[in-house]
Amino acid sequence: MTKKINLPNFNFKNILIGIYIIWYREILIYVRNREKFFTSIFLPLLLTLIFGTGLKNIFPMTNLPYDFSEFFFSGILGASIATLAITSTMSIVWDREFGFLKEILVSPISRSSIALGKILGATTTALIEGLLLLLVAPSLNLHLSFISYLMSAIIIFLISFGMASLGLIIASNIKKTESFNIIIQVLIAPLVFLSGAFFPVNNGPFWILKLSHYNPLTYGINALRWMILSQKIPTNIISNFTTNNLYVSLLICIVFDMIISLIAIYRFKQIR
């Protein structure tokens, strides 16, 4: 008799509604926070246009068979959306500090819906940033077809989803905004630098290459590079600065997303 009642209520519609409500609030707050909105777009733009072109001019890498700013653009795009996706999950720590998390946790919405809503909210903010940044690509002589623009968007979504889940796992374990900021910084640095976003890991020392194989972000950035650059740069040159080909990278990305999001939901359910 009691067993029947213990069965979780798998009402698909309720779960979707729950995800939608949590997602809606995240987006509402993101759009309202104009400073965050503009800096999240302005900073990567600044890096790409000024830093990227500046580096290219300072080091005339004539021996490189590709344009450094093209390489840099795809890397910074992946790195900045990953960073934004992770830091966006800070809203949970924030909600907890200001008490609002309690209001959500005590509601009849299932924990899985809340977790997914939060992950998708962070993913969406990163996706908005990524799509806007992709619009800059033509100014770097990277002309994307509609299909590759769409495919890049999907890859950006996959990267952000995984990183947002990772952020949620950390946010579920942390109670103070300050500690979250510190931990995130410590986490993001190796994640970004060992992903090949700023320099090709293939040319670096063996240990960097080895470590980057264990970095989930490497595969996201691989995939993004293949998608953005394949129309302009020959395949054999792209494989010089990516660790795997497009399909393997995409597959690893998707598998990572599935596993990490399940862990995130599991972890979020244990919040008291």
Add this chain to the structure above:
Amino acid sequence: MTNNLNTLNTEQSTFSEDTSNEIIQVNNLVKHYNGIKAVKGISFSVKRGEIFGFLGPNGAGKTTTINMLCTLTPPTSGDAYINGYNILKQPEEVRRSIGLVFQENTLDNHLTAEENLFLHASLYNVETKDFIKRKIEMFKLFELWERRKDFVNTFSGGMKRRLELARALIPQPKILFLDEPTVGLDPQTRKKIWEYLFNIRKKKNVTIFLTTQYLNEAESCDRVAIIDHGEIIALDTPENLKKMIGGDIITIITNDNEKAEFEVKNKFPHINLKRIGKEIKIEVNNGNRFLPLLIKTLTPQVLSVELRQPTLEDVFLKLTGRQIREENKEDNNFLNFINFLNIFNENDQEN
């Protein structure tokens, strides 16, 4: 949700919503936090439509009890039924039956008053048509109609509290749980909140379960449970609790309390006497007749005399040997430790 409830078969019907007189039933509820016994097996029941008060000092286990009844914290042992639903087996149904206002503010400061209500309504699956109707009613009832489009971070403490009450009532709960609803508010606002509470009880026919450490607030409740160190030490109407004292209270201050105490004990051996700080407190049946006798007996100089009806403070003192207010200071460390263990208990009273 409602469809699911209707299709529950007969063998489950014992667990579904009932209309009996007892809307909350608690059986031997226990909660231990890492070896600390926060709640030591409490049992009580709350009747439909009453205002039930949980009175006790900080750290007595009030919030822990509310958290268990609202399915936020699982009990170590024991169980409870809210609106006929078991808190362990039917947490979702329990949550749909209750409205909750926490000790600390849980509003979303980034949103407007209206958006806060809307978000809550969506979380509790309230239909848009009903929501619009109830929203207007609630804003009018809590006198927030003019401020409905303003951001919550511009609200005062009292307004935030009112908005939280309004929000909790949007899904039309059967029971309203209020954890220290007036803590951190000034006396005027506190009084006003109580007017709202009486008003919603009358208009909305909800049962109100609240915790408080203010004795005058406990006196406004229909029934009061006094809780100390995780145990219920008395439960009755405020009037009956005060009858436990039996008569009147005399407090005197003399220039030599020790001597005065000795003399009174000598002359009236059956009298209930206690020394608290600078005062001597005496419980007697006919205070107005006893007082002249008392004064005549005392050789030390009497500095002040007071004769009054007993209050819940006296009841608490009689039962625990301590004053509820003094306890606040002593128990602060204990309280902080409990808060440290329970992440949600962090006091954020300024918000």
